[in-house]
Amino acid sequence: MDNYQNITIKKDFWEKVAGIKEKYIHLVLIATKPDIIKQAPLIFELKKQKLPFMVGHTGQHKDWNLSGGLEQEFDIDADFNLNIEGTFYQKVSQIIDRLGWIVDEAKKRGKIMLPYVHGDTATAMAGAVGSYVNVASVAHVEAGLRTFTPKKEIFNKILDKFDFESYRQSLLGNNNWIKGSREPYPEQFNTRVAETAASFHFASVELNAKCILEEGFESDRVFTVGNTVADSIKMVEEKAKDSTIFDKFPILKDGFIRFCIHRRENVSSFHRFTTIVDSIEQIISMGKNVLLISLPATEYALKEYDLKEKIENLAKINKNFIYSPVWPFYTDVIAAMKKATLFVTDSGSMQEEANILGIPCATLRFNSDRSESVMAGANIIAPPINSGLITKIVLSADDHREMANVPSLYGQNVSQKIVNIVEDILSKEDAFRFEQEKLGYSKEPYWKKGGSEF
Incomplete structure (x- = not known):
C-alpha cells in the first residue's frame, strides 16, 4: 500500500x-x-x-x-x-x-x-x-x-420590454429551449x-x-x-420544527429572499458576479429581508473583485440583510427555507428543494440543468445580463403563488x-x-x- x-x-x-x-x-x-x-x-x-x-x-x-x-x-x-x-x-x-x-x-x-x-x-x-x-x-x-437554455429571442424580448408573466409563460413546456451547454x-x-x-x-x-x-x-x-433529496427533506422535517436557527437570525421568521451564488461561470466572470451583487444591494435597499449564504467560491469572488468590504458593510448598516457562511446542519437549512418567500440561486439542488417545499425559485444563470422545474412553472431563469433585469425578475417571483403551488416533481x-x-x-x-x-x-x-x- x-x-x-x-x-x-x-x-x-x-x-x-x-x-x-x-x-x-x-x-x-x-x-x-x-x-x-x-x-x-x-x-x-x-x-x-x-x-x-x-x-x-x-x-x-x-x-x-x-x-x-x-x-x-x-x-x-x-x-x-x-x-x-x-x-x-x-x-x-x-x-x-x-x-x-x-x-x-x-x-x-x-x-x-x-x-x-x-x-x-x-x-x-x-x-x-x-x-x-x-x-x-x-x-x-x-x-x-x-x-437546457432558452432561445436568445426569449431573453431579447424581456430586455426590450419587461413583462414577467409573458416571460414566464414563454418558458413553460419545452418549445423555446435548446439542449446542450458547457x-x-x-x-x-x-x-x-x-x-x-x-x-x-x-x-x-x-x-x-x-x-x-x-x-x-x-x-x-x-x-x-x-430525487433522493425528497427523502432527505422528509428525514429532517420533524426535527426542523425545533431548530434554533431563528434565535440566531430572528428576521428570517418574517419571510426572506435566500441568495446563493457559487457556480464557476458566475464567480469567474466579473460582469456576472458584480451584476448579481448589485441586484442584491438594490433588493436590500427596497426593504426586503435578504439572506446571502456564502460558500468558498462566493468568498473567492468577493475578495477577487474587492466586494468583501462592501457586503460586510451592507450587513452592518441594514438590519434586513444577513451575510452568513454556509450552515453545517440540514435541519437548520430546511427550517429556514420553509420561511423563505423566494430562493435566488445558481445551485441545482436548491431548484429541486424549492419545488418540493413549495417556494418559488429564480435561477441566476442563462439556463438550467433542472429545467423541468422552469418548464413546469415553479422556477424562472434570471439571466445575469444586468442588475436591473435580475431585480425585476426577483421582485416579480417573490412569493409568487402560482410558482409556489406547482406540485412536487421529485417523488417520494x-x-x-x-x-x-x-x-x-x-x-x-x-x-x-x-x-x-x-x-x-x-x-x-x-x-x-x-x-x-x-
Whole structure:
C-alpha cells in the first residue's frame, strides 16, 4: 500500500470486506455537501434492508460546515476517506487512482464493489472512471442532468420590454429551449462521463431519462425514480420544527429572499458576479429581508473583485440583510427555507428543494440543468445580463403563488425504489454486462462457459 498511504481506512476494513458472504457490496460514495445530503437516505435504506454496504468519502469537501456537520447529523461513519487534495486535475486523478485501488483490492478478495455515485460532482465522474477501469459498474443516482437554455429571442424580448408573466409563460413546456451547454462547468462534463460508466441510471424526472435514452444507453437500465433529496427533506422535517436557527437570525421568521451564488461561470466572470451583487444591494435597499449564504467560491469572488468590504458593510448598516457562511446542519437549512418567500440561486439542488417545499425559485444563470422545474412553472431563469433585469425578475417571483403551488416533481420514497431495483437486477444478472450477457446468449446451452479476468 506504499502508493496509497494517504487513504484513511478503518482498521478492520479488509477483514469486513472478506467476511461479507454476498458477491456484491453496495458502496455509497460521498464527497460534497449536496451529495452527502442526497446520499444519506440511500445509506439509511441499505442499513434498513440489512444489505452489505460501505460508505466511502473522497474528501472533496472537508470542513465542518460543508461535511463534518452533515456526517454527524445523518450519523454517517465513512469506512474510508481518499483524502484528495491539490488542484482540480490532481483531485480527479487521485479519486480515479485511489478508488480504483480499493475496487481492485476488493476483487482480489472475491468481492465486487458497486459504487453509488451522485449527480454531477467530480467524485461522480472520477469515481465512475475508477470503477469502470476495473470492469465494475456504478449506480448513477440523479442521472441524466442535461442543461437546457432558452432561445436568445426569449431573453431579447424581456430586455426590450419587461413583462414577467409573458416571460414566464414563454418558458413553460419545452418549445423555446435548446439542449446542450458547457454550463454548469465542469458539472455537465462530470455527469456525462459518469453516465458512460454506469450500469444503473436513476433519473429524477422523465426529462432526464429521455436525455439518457436519446444518447443511446441501455433502456432496461434507465429508471425514473424521483430525487433522493425528497427523502432527505422528509428525514429532517420533524426535527426542523425545533431548530434554533431563528434565535440566531430572528428576521428570517418574517419571510426572506435566500441568495446563493457559487457556480464557476458566475464567480469567474466579473460582469456576472458584480451584476448579481448589485441586484442584491438594490433588493436590500427596497426593504426586503435578504439572506446571502456564502460558500468558498462566493468568498473567492468577493475578495477577487474587492466586494468583501462592501457586503460586510451592507450587513452592518441594514438590519434586513444577513451575510452568513454556509450552515453545517440540514435541519437548520430546511427550517429556514420553509420561511423563505423566494430562493435566488445558481445551485441545482436548491431548484429541486424549492419545488418540493413549495417556494418559488429564480435561477441566476442563462439556463438550467433542472429545467423541468422552469418548464413546469415553479422556477424562472434570471439571466445575469444586468442588475436591473435580475431585480425585476426577483421582485416579480417573490412569493409568487402560482410558482409556489406547482406540485412536487421529485417523488417520494426514492431511495427505497433505487435499492429495490438494484437488488432485483442483481438477483437475475451481473451489473456489468458485455454484449453476450445483454443479448442473453451466455445463457444458451451452446455457449461455452469459462473466461479469464483482465
